[in-house]
Amino acid sequence: MKPPAAAAEFLTQYGWRDAELSPVAGDASFRRYFRVRDGDRRAILMDAPPPHEDPKPFIAIAEYLVGAGFAAPEIFARDLDQGLVLLEDFGDQRMREHLDDHPQDEDAIYRRVIDLLRDLHKAPAAALPPYDEAQYLREANLLTEWYCPAQQLDVDAEGFEAIWRGILAPVIAAQYPPVTVMRDYHAENIMLLDDGRLGLLDFQDALMGHPAYDLVSMLQDARRDVPDELEENMLAYYLAGHDQDAADEFRRHYAILGAQRNTKIIGIFTRLCMRDGKARYLDFLPRMWRLLEKDLRHPALQPMAEWFGRNIPHEVRSRPMPAAKAAQ
Known part of the structure; x- marks a missing residue:
């Protein structure tokens, strides 16, 4: 290079x-x-x-x-x-590699990244465009625009978007006042600095939106397996101090935004293969489907789970992509 x-x-x-x-x-x-x-x-x-x-x-x-x-x-x-x-050079000590080598530090470091998010969410939001319905839909539609054609699927794209509009409406209503959403807050974008702080990278696509978005980005990491128990513990840690109704609503929005984000990433990783020749991103798809299916089990996502059941059944999700060889 x-x-x-x-x-x-x-x-x-x-x-x-x-x-x-x-x-x-x-x-x-x-x-x-x-x-x-x-x-x-x-x-x-x-x-x-x-x-x-x-x-x-x-x-x-x-x-x-x-x-x-x-x-x-x-x-x-x-x-x-x-x-x-x-x-500024933040060095080479990324959270991802540190935890690969020191798994015993997992709980402590995840608590630190959750603490950082809490502090960010207390600060006035940056002057940024909002994470609005149009943006959420553009992202979710990457699945029907890229993944479905690559899998040679003829799906109900209009129904897909209509269901997302209904599911996302309460999330969008709840993201005011908004927080700064970095949108790629995960273990490969967190640096462990020599002075003990956590260094932030890859935030150029930030928007103003819902506090659950970066949390789900970290705890449903596209590139690193986060154990279910750790995800639950860190979600509960973030929600400490919320009353039961507020915590239940946040968890509902967390599942919805997790499903939206994971749907988007399946589309993006397919596009990286098909358009840009980066076939290695297909290796992440089994993890992405597991995460998406976990989110779709939330009752708030039942209409979307039914859409996936009709249009992209389980046997399709696990099969190799027929068009991937041509892209390679």
């Missing part, structure tokens, strides 16, 4: 002329990342090439988070025309 052509001039302009660059693992987007080393100095170069990427939202949310007392990367330099951002 070669640095962008404009990187050398950009780094020279901001005092990093002699720095060495090495690639850092990225995410599912067009963004790329490079570690920048110059003697004892370290930084990360984000390459967010226009028109595919726009680094301004990342910068704005990073500045909001730092201003609110959270650990987001400091922005050292930026060239928005080139899509280059030089930012």
Whole structure:
């Protein structure tokens, strides 16, 4: 992975002329990342090439988070025309790998990430677009737009959207006043910093929405198995202090947003395979179906569970994707 052509001039302009660059693992987007080393100095170069990427939202949310007392990367330099951002290096100690090596720390670290969410939800929300019905539906419809065609399924897409409208209505009504929703709050985007804080990454798609969204993102992690007992314990930990009615309503919304998010991710991972040739994302689908089916067992989701039963039966969910070979 070669640095962008404009990187050398950009780094020279901001005092990093002699720095060495090495690639850092990225995410599912067009963004790329490079570690920048110059003697004892370290930084990360984000390459967010226009028109595919726009680094301004990342910068704005990073500045909001730092201003609110959270650990987001400091922005050292930026060239928005080139899509280059030089930012603070949070190191390599991700929550995901730490727990792989130290499973005994699981309960303590998950409590810390829940505490961080509680603090974020107490802070005034960032000035962001709302997580509205149109956005929820666009995301859920990725299943019928990508997964169903890849599985050669002719499904009731209109009925699918209509059911989501009804199920999501009470969730949308309850997300006022809204909180900042980072939308990708999971173990691969949490860094364990040397000063003991939790570093936040990959929040450029943040919106204003419901407090259950990031909680379900963490506890129904698309890339890491979270034991059911741990999920329940952390959900109860977050809800400590809520009265029974409020806790029951929150759990209902948690299940609905979990189903919406997991439906979306099945569509996104299929798109990453079919459109972008990233077939490895299909390996996550069995976990995503397990999580979705768990959410669909909640009584509030019965109409959606019935839709899935009619349109994507269990034997389809577990079969290989017929169109995946062509994409590979």
